[in-house]
Amino acid sequence: xxxxxxxxxxxxxxxxxxxxxxxxxxxxxxxxxxxxxGASGAMKSSVVTIVDKxxxxxxxxxxxYSKFLKEDDTPMNTWLVFEALGILxxxxxxxxxxxxxxxxxxxxxxxxxxRRLLFALGGGILFGLGAQxxxxxxxxxxxxxxxxxSSGGFITMLAIFGTGYIVAxxxxxxxI
Amino acid sequence: xxxxxxSGIISSNWDSIxxxxxxxxxxxxxxxxxxxxxxxxxxVFYGYDFAVLKVFxxxxxxxxxxxxxxxxxxxxxxxxxxxxxxxxxxxxxGGAIMGIGFVAGxxxxxxxxxxxxxxxLDAWVYVLGILxxxxxxxxLYTFIEPIxxxxxxxxxxxxxxxxxxxxxTIFIFSVIAIVAFVVADFVRKKIKKVFx
Numbered sequence: 001x002x003x004x005x006x007x008x009x010x011x012x013x014x015x016x017x018x019x020x021x022x023x024x025x026x027x028x029x030x031x032x033x034x035x036x037x038g039a040s041g042a043m044k045s046s047v048v049t050i051v052d053k054x055x056x057x058x059x060x061x062x063x064x065y066s067k068f069l070k071e072d073d074t075p076m077n078t079w080l081v082f083e084a085l086g087i088l089x090x091x092x093x094x095x096x097x098x099x100x101x102x103x104x105x106x107x108x109x110x111x112x113x114x115r116r117l118l119f120a121l122g123g124g125i126l127f128g129l130g131a132q133x134x135x136x137x138x139x140x141x142x143x144x145x146x147x148x149x150s151s152g153g154f155i156t157m158l159a160i161f162g163t164g165y166i167v168a169x170x171x172x173x174x175x176i
Numbered sequence: 177x178x179x180x181x182x183s184g185i186i187s188s189n190w191d192s193i194x195x196x197x198x199x200x201x202x203x204x205x206x207x208x209x210x211x212x213x214x215x216x217x218x219x220v221f222y223g224y225d226f227a228v229l230k231v232f233x234x235x236x237x238x239x240x241x242x243x244x245x246x247x248x249x250x251x252x253x254x255x256x257x258x259x260x261x262x263x264x265x266x267x268x269x270g271g272a273i274m275g276i277g278f279v280a281g282x283x284x285x286x287x288x289x290x291x292x293x294x295x296x297l298d299a300w301v302y303v304l305g306i307l308x309x310x311x312x313x314x315x316l317y318t319f320i321e322p323i324x325x326x327x328x329x330x331x332x333x334x335x336x337x338x339x340x341x342x343x344x345t346i347f348i349f350s351v352i353a354i355v356a357f358v359v360a361d362f363v364r365k366k367i368k369k370v371f372x
Binding site: 013029064 | 191194196198200203204205207213214215216219220221222224226230232234235236238239240242243251252254256257259260261262263264266267268270271272273274275276280281282284286288289292294295296297298299302303306307308311312313314315317320321323324329331333334335336342345372
């Protein structure tokens with residue numbers, strides 16, 4: 001058993017164990033800070049910062065960027081940005097302990113790396129757009145929303161997975 | 177940031193440090209559960225791996241039970257917590273777009289950060305895509321604004337919306353999750369294995 005574990009880096013935790021710990025982290029986060037987790041928030045701050053650096057007047061005139069610009073501070077100085085840095089560190093430690101760190105493109109043997117990267121780019125664009133419209137992603141809206149029985153959180157979760165199952169047929173070649 | 181921190185029990189200088197520590201725990205659990213792998217994530221839509229469903233719903237059930245239990249014991253007041261606001265059409269349309277992005281890219285933002293951390297180039301490209309998506313949203317904000325700010329119901333919970341009893345709601349939600357796990361295991365046995 002032990003030898004198998006050390007040779008196969010793709011053995012992951014029991015999903016119920018992982019989910020249980022994740023639930024505990026969410027409880028702890030709400031207890032400590034009064035709000036839940038998030039992931040796309042940090043990316044929004046990054047976009048606001050980049051646009052503000054490249055075209056400051058444009059950022060000030062845009063109704064969306066200007067919401068997150070502060071007079072004397074950078075938009076990066078938010079709770080969610082530090083939390084996202086933590087995600088990177090935590091995932092790096094976990095991947096390092098299990099020997100999963102390497103530069104590679106992961107894709108089904110039936111498709112090329114190029115195709116995988118194109119779909120990843122397109123999927124990312126859609127997810128970024130959708131996460132702004134819904135005011136949060138799977139972590140911030142769906143998971144943290146459901147943890148406090150938010151109606152919006154449940155609607156977002158149903159919309160994400162419902163649409164996922166509806167369109168899965170059209171993307172099947174990429175995965176199976 | 178409101179509760180312990182704003183009430184002065186923990187100084188607000190600790191804010192960022194707490195954020196990083198919580199993030200580390202979050203990232204560690206996600207990566208250890210296999211969420212840095214897009215092929216494992218996508219399995220939930222094709223029935224060959226239900227890790228996403230199991231982790232996600234176990235976390236939601238544990239969190240909601242824990243938070244309401246702390247409320248019952250008086251350590252937390254659910255009314256003071258931040259309730260994700262409900263913008264009906266924003267949630268439906270945004271969620272639907274995210275659903276397509278999920279199946280196309282095999283990640284969501286949090287899990288793509290895990291992929292980035294362990295060197296998955298597809299995750300790097302996915303994060304680049306998210307940044308572009310947010311940029312597109314911001315540039316088109318005036319067109320999207322009616323959906324973004326309209327159909328607003330407030331920071332409501334299922335309890336407010338349907339006038340349900342919270343404890344029964346949580347109990348039934350837990351039962352639904354358990355039924356989903358059993359069905360998932362049943363489906364997985366029927367479906368041809370995919371090795372990744």
